[in-house]
Amino acid sequence: MLRVTQTKNSLLDGASIAEELYTTPKDGEDFFESLDKPEKEPTKLAPRNTFIRPGVLTTVRGSAYMEYGNTKVLAIVAPPKELIRASARRMNMGVLNCYVNFAAFATGDLESVAERERHLGSMLTKAMEPVVCRTEFLNFQLDIRVLILDDDGCLLSTAINCCGVALVECGISTYDLITASTACIFRDHVFLNPSAKVEELLWKHRGNSNTNATSSTSSVQEHGLIITASMDTFEQIAQCQQCGYLSPATYVKLLDYTLTINKSLRQLIRGVLTKRVKEQHELDLREKAESALEDQRLEDIIEKLKKQGLDEFIQSNIKEDPYVKRI
Amino acid sequence: MASNFELLSEQGLRLDGRRPHELRHIKCKLGVFEQPDGSAYMEQGNTKVLAAVYGPHQAKGKKTESNDVIINCQYSQATFSTAERKNRPRGDRKSLEFKMYLQQALSAAIKSELYPRSQIDIYVEVLQADGANYAVALNAATLALIDAGICLNEFIVACTASLSKSNIPLTDISHFEEVSGGPKLTVAALPTAEKIAFLEMSERFHIDHLETVIETAMAGCREIRDILEAAVKEHLLHMGSAADWARVC
Amino acid sequence: MAYVALSEAEKTYILHGVEDDFRCDGRSRRDYRPMELETGLVSNASGSARLRLANTDILVGVKTEIDVPNPLTPEFGKLEFFVDCSANATPEFEGRGGSDLAQELVLSLQNAYESPLAFDYRTLCLIPGQQCWKLYIDILILECGGNLHDAVSLAAKAALFNTKLPRVTATLLDAGITDLIISDNPYDCTRIGIETVPLLVTVCKIGDYCLVDPSAEEEVCSTVSVVVSVSMRNGEPFLSGTHLTGGGAMHRDTMRNCLQLGLSIGEHLDKLLTKMLKLEQERVGPKRPKTVGFLK
Numbered sequence: 034m035l036r037v038t039q040t041k042n043s044l045l046d047g048a049s050i051a052e053e054l055y056t057t058p059k060d061g062e063d064f065f066e067s068l069d070k071p072e073k074e075p076t077k078l079a080p081r082n083t084f085i086r087p088g089v090l091t092t093v094r095g096s097a098y099m100e101y102g103n104t105k106v107l108a109i110v111a112p113p114k115e116l117i118r119a120s121a122r123r124m125n126m127g128v129l130n131c132y133v134n135f136a137a138f139a140t141g142d143l144e145s146v147a148e149r150e151r152h153l154g155s156m157l158t159k160a161m162e163p164v165v166c167r168t169e170f171l172n173f174q175l176d177i178r179v180l181i182l183d184d185d186g187c188l189l190s191t192a193i194n195c196c197g198v199a200l201v202e203c204g205i206s207t208y209d210l211i212t213a214s215t216a217c218i219f220r221d222h223v224f225l226n227p228s229a230k231v232e233e234l235l236w237k238h239r240g241n242s243n244t245n246a247t248s249s250t251s252s253v254q255e256h257g258l259i260i261t262a263s264m265d266t267f268e269q270i271a272q273c274q275q276c277g278y279l280s281p282a283t284y285v286k287l288l289d290y291t292l293t294i295n296k297s298l299r300q301l302i303r304g305v306l307t308k309r310v311k312e313q314h315e316l317d318l319r320e321k322a323e324s325a326l327e328d329q330r331l332e333d334i335i336e337k338l339k340k341q342g343l344d345e346f347i348q349s350n351i352k353e354d355p356y357v358k359r360i
Numbered sequence: 361m362a363s364n365f366e367l368l369s370e371q372g373l374r375l376d377g378r379r380p381h382e383l384r385h386i387k388c389k390l391g392v393f394e395q396p397d398g399s400a401y402m403e404q405g406n407t408k409v410l411a412a413v414y415g416p417h418q419a420k421g422k423k424t425e426s427n428d429v430i431i432n433c434q435y436s437q438a439t440f441s442t443a444e445r446k447n448r449p450r451g452d453r454k455s456l457e458f459k460m461y462l463q464q465a466l467s468a469a470i471k472s473e474l475y476p477r478s479q480i481d482i483y484v485e486v487l488q489a490d491g492a493n494y495a496v497a498l499n500a501a502t503l504a505l506i507d508a509g510i511c512l513n514e515f516i517v518a519c520t521a522s523l524s525k526s527n528i529p530l531t532d533i534s535h536f537e538e539v540s541g542g543p544k545l546t547v548a549a550l551p552t553a554e555k556i557a558f559l560e561m562s563e564r565f566h567i568d569h570l571e572t573v574i575e576t577a578m579a580g581c582r583e584i585r586d587i588l589e590a591a592v593k594e595h596l597l598h599m600g601s602a603a604d605w606a607r608v609c
Numbered sequence: 610m611a612y613v614a615l616s617e618a619e620k621t622y623i624l625h626g627v628e629d630d631f632r633c634d635g636r637s638r639r640d641y642r643p644m645e646l647e648t649g650l651v652s653n654a655s656g657s658a659r660l661r662l663a664n665t666d667i668l669v670g671v672k673t674e675i676d677v678p679n680p681l682t683p684e685f686g687k688l689e690f691f692v693d694c695s696a697n698a699t700p701e702f703e704g705r706g707g708s709d710l711a712q713e714l715v716l717s718l719q720n721a722y723e724s725p726l727a728f729d730y731r732t733l734c735l736i737p738g739q740q741c742w743k744l745y746i747d748i749l750i751l752e753c754g755g756n757l758h759d760a761v762s763l764a765a766k767a768a769l770f771n772t773k774l775p776r777v778t779a780t781l782l783d784a785g786i787t788d789l790i791i792s793d794n795p796y797d798c799t800r801i802g803i804e805t806v807p808l809l810v811t812v813c814k815i816g817d818y819c820l821v822d823p824s825a826e827e828e829v830c831s832t833v834s835v836v837v838s839v840s841m842r843n844g845e846p847f848l849s850g851t852h853l854t855g856g857g858a859m860h861r862d863t864m865r866n867c868l869q870l871g872l873s874i875g876e877h878l879d880k881l882l883t884k885m886l887k888l889e890q891e892r893v894g895p896k897r898p899k900t901v902g903f904l905k
Contacts, residue, residue: 387904434696438693440654440671488651
């Protein structure tokens with residue numbers, strides 16, 4: 034039996050090869066045929082159902098959970114701690130480390146998991162570095178951990194969004210809110226926020242994408258994927274990962290699409306964070322009220338004590354033990 | 361490879377056309393790189409080695425307690441250096457073993473009393489392996505140490521020797537001769553003092569031949585020492601000629 | 610990364626130099642440092658190249674192996690990159706110290722070579738679906754003097770150009786089993802087309818300006834750089850894997866400018882490299898070359 038050992042390109046997140054050992058190149062063609070293709074120039078942003086919840090875990094300071102369509106990601110940020118490796122020290126900046134882990138049930142392909150985790154981790158670190166004020170925790174390191182529960186495309190961009198929320202939740206100073214999104218082009222069709230199936234198609238069936246192009250070399254069939262993370266207050270691009278084969282014009286086109294998606298996502302995340310702050314404020318108020326009530330009760334007792342004197346207070350508080358018979 | 365393979369032809373020539381006592385062609389150069397304190401490149405036949413020396417500098421980590429000099433070596437072999445691709449450049453048993461041997465041989469040569477509480481890093485990178493890797497690595501390390509200006513008691517050089525079926529000792533054996541199954545003896549020596557700092561042997565031969573084989577290896581060492589010394593002089597002449605002080609005497 | 614400590618004054622000096630388009634070593638913002646390139650100097654590898662870009666020293670060896678192709682891409686061969694940061698470059702790389710940097714470089718290269726349009730995997734095919742070549746591109750970093758991405762990609766391309774695959778003929782045996790006969794004649798070999806093989810160009814942003822080929826000192830001053838992977842196809846540049854690095858952010862328009870700069874430099878660099886490789890090939894000729902190596 035043939036066994037696939039080729040490592041996946043972790044930029045094209047979705048693929049899980051080992052589950053389908055018997056796929057043939059033709060399956061991809063069939064799938065592509067069955068796919069309802071978007072227009073050549075997408076006008077809609079193709080948003081997915083999004084669910085973001087900051088502060089899902091009580092044991093860590095900063096945590097966030099995000100669902101983006103079927104992609105489910107959990108991010109955890111712990112407060113900065115002292116550098117473990119002195120050699121990693123940088124002149125005037127703290128060190129940021131991102132670790133990505135797949136939940137045991139999230140992937141069927143066990144062989145390449147460790148490598149993918151490392152790749153995603155290093156890419157995530159690169160994306161998060163610009164947003165964190167690293168000058169504020171000199172000689173410290175900040176660890177961000179991401180757990181992937183389910184993977185249906187846009188994995189890295191969802192992880193970036195989730196980490197951004199978790200950072201805010203933890204109270205780490207950041208320069209801006211970071212949002213990210215993915216866009217890809219395959220046989221002249223632009224897919225925004227591609228699903229795992231599309232990403233898999235792009236990666237696994239790259240071989241067939243230019244069957245015609247070899248005969249007529251003048252037209253090159255572009256294919257590729259872009260992940261952009263941006264900070265929109267000053268319209269800064271924090272990271273822009275591209276793979277595949279794109280002409281510069283297409284590259285800029287895809288970049289602009291992702292930037293537009295990022296803007297709309299930013300609105301959403303901002304809303305969520307404001308709500309979270311309000312909620313937290315309410316919680317604080319309630320807690321305050323409760324503690325005020327408790328204070329009040331204690332004060333009453335003290336007041337009583339003062340008025341009655343000690344003996345009387347004790348007498349008044351003695352309750353008869355019902356089990357002891359009075360002689 | 362058959363173990364009874366004859367290393368010497370009837371005409372008394374070896375597989376690569378050398379005579380039994382002949383060394384392979386040696387080329388070397390000091391100061392190949394800018395960043396290290398000392399560096400050297402050495403080519404012995406087809407075995408090519410780069411060595412770099414950093415230090416002496418303050419000892420790092422937990423090693424600071426001892427009063428002696430710490431000689432820290434690393435032996436690594438490029439993945440494309442051998443005919444069969446290596447998976448890891450270092451960290452396997454062979455390179456750890458060589459690293460220890462390098463440390464052992466070099467600590468005999470370095471004037472350790474001059475460098476208390478300091479550390480000297482010696483990194484060796486084998487670019488192409490064609491037999492006698494350890495010996496060439498050690499020779500390159502010696503040159504790099506000289507380039508770094510670290511005080512040595514004397515040149516420390518290594519040479520390999522083998523014994524053919526007809527009991528004729530062979531100097532400086534190549535990879536092909538190594539795998540043909542003859543014995544291999546590696547000697548690291550301080551040739552002027554006639555001291556042996558390190559000796560390793562694989563396979564077997566009768567003890568009667570030990571002395572001749574060691575003497576062959578020592579002769580090889582002396583010859584290499586002369587070549588290295590010439591290279592160092594050449595290098596210094598070249599370095600110093602800008603100020604023209606090297607030609608004074 | 611080999612880390613260079615710079616004082617504020619030194620940084621300001623470099624910054625001002627960049628602003629005046631006159632860098633510390635006299636270059637303009639679009640200039641490269643001098644390069645030395647030699648191919649075919651490792652005899653144990655199928656192809657090799659050594660590139661020295663000022664103080665950056667890279668040695669690349671290409672090894673070949675016969676493997677089974679991926680069933681999804683039966684006509685494709687395989688490539689594998691491996692980067693080793695030698696401790697010769699800096700003591701920080703001792704043991705596993707260089708693995709982070711090595712991984713970053715491997716990722717960039719893998720990403721750039723991933724598209725079949727960038728590297729023609731079909732030339733590595735022997736029998737579709739059954740046998741293919743697997744190339745190991747082993748990169749050894751001997752000295753770090755800045756701009757590793759560019760140097761590594763240039764050296765890798767040169768090594769691929771130098772790679773000779775022995776000619777293979779297949780004979781069909783019973784039951785559809787094929788037998789490969791690999792030619793013994795070292796001159797009977799095929800080469801790999803490198804026209805579209807991508808080059809990485811690091812465009813570094815210092816102050817308000819973008820420049821190429823940063824030295825180690827300039828890398829410390831830069832906030833962010835774009836690694837542009839340029840692949841030339843039919844005389845037009847294409848992007849085959851681009852990313853930001855350095856821990857900073859940039860505006861979209863700056864990004865576009867960087868891309869433009871990277872593409873034009875990449876185009877030029879590619880032309881020059883191809884020209885030099887042709888010259889080198891003529892110099893070497895069909896005979897066994899006399900290599901210079903590190904003995905210069």
